[in-house]
Amino acid sequence: MNTQRRQALKSGGALGLFGVLVAAGLVTAEEARAAGWDKPAFDAKTMDDALKALGAGKPGESSDIMLNAPDIAENGAVVPVGVKSSLPGTEFIAILIEKNPSMLAASFTLPDGTPGDISTRVKMGQTSSVYALVKADGKYFMVSKEIKVTLGGCGG
Amino acid sequence: MAGPMRIRAASNGTETEVKVLMSHEMETGQRKDPSGALIPAHHITELTATHNGRVVLSGQFGPAVSKNPYLQFRFKGGAKGDKVTVSWVDNKGDKRSDEVVVS
Numbered sequence: 149m150n151t152q153r154r155q156a157l158k159s160g161g162a163l164g165l166f167g168v169l170v171a172a173g174l175v176t177a178e179e180a181r182a183a184g185w186d187k188p189a190f191d192a193k194t195m196d197d198a199l200k201a202l203g204a205g206k207p208g209e210s211s212d213i214m215l216n217a218p219d220i221a222e223n224g225a226v227v228p229v230g231v232k233s234s235l236p237g238t239e240f241i242a243i244l245i246e247k248n249p250s251m252l253a254a255s256f257t258l259p260d261g262t263p264g265d266i267s268t269r270v271k272m273g274q275t276s277s278v279y280a281l282v283k284a285d286g287k288y289f290m291v292s293k294e295i296k297v298t299l300g301g302c303g304g
Numbered sequence: 305m306a307g308p309m310r311i312r313a314a315s316n317g318t319e320t321e322v323k324v325l326m327s328h329e330m331e332t333g334q335r336k337d338p339s340g341a342l343i344p345a346h347h348i349t350e351l352t353a354t355h356n357g358r359v360v361l362s363g364q365f366g367p368a369v370s371k372n373p374y375l376q377f378r379f380k381g382g383a384k385g386d387k388v389t390v391s392w393v394d395n396k397g398d399k400r401s402d403e404v405v406v407s
Contacts, residue, residue, distance in 0.1 A: 184350065186364055190364070225371065226371075245368060248368050250366060252366050254363060254369050255364045258361060261381060267377075268375050271369070
């Protein structure tokens with residue numbers, strides 16, 4: 149059996165059509181995002197896949213990003229999360245939750261004149277690390293914080 | 305059809321702070337109804353905020369954003385009487401757009 153072909157088919161199926169196009173260089177991650185809802189990124193099940201789909205590669209660390217969230221969330225259905233980036237040229241912010249069925253919760257594109265300061269509320273299925281991914285001046289940075297969840301917000 | 309958003313936009317002279325409370329189920333697609341059938345996902349996918357017609361924020365939501373999503377952000381500029389508009393689209397093609405005057 150041609151194992152290489154097997155492998156290619158497998159990874160192709162997992163990434164979806166857009167993923168294949170991105171991998172093939174036909175569509176850049178940026179273009180895929182501009183085309184509307186970034187399905188491959190929102191479908192990503194692992195951190196590596198999510199970062200790849202967002203075009204973030206291996207983000208660095210930064211002490212200029214604050215992830216404001218509670219240490220303990222009593223109700224996983226409503227967890228307030230705020231991301232504040234004082235990095236100059238902050239243009240993109242994403243919130244990722246490691247142990248949710250899909251990691252990416254929300255992403256924001258900030259035009260010039262919009263400071264990196266966003267708050268929202270997310271669902272968490274269980275205690276997990278929460279990541280804030282920030283793109284500033286063309287570079288990606290990421291910080292994380294563990295939030296303990298008493299009552300999960302994703303089950304039924 | 306989803307209900308109206310509650311939007312508040314307040315200017316402090318140099319910046320405008322916007323708070324939005326959307327009205328949406330944000331169904332994850334992971335839950336089951338009492339008969340055991342999967343409830344299909346129904347959530348906001350894209351969101352845009354504009355100030356006097358200029359985009360000040362665009363966002364994408366996955367199903368992990370809480371029911372009746374809350375969003376808070378700031379932008380430079382904005383004066384009392386200016387208009388801030390927030391609109392969203394969900395994965396079923398439903399849309400909603402609401403406008404507020406900066407206070």
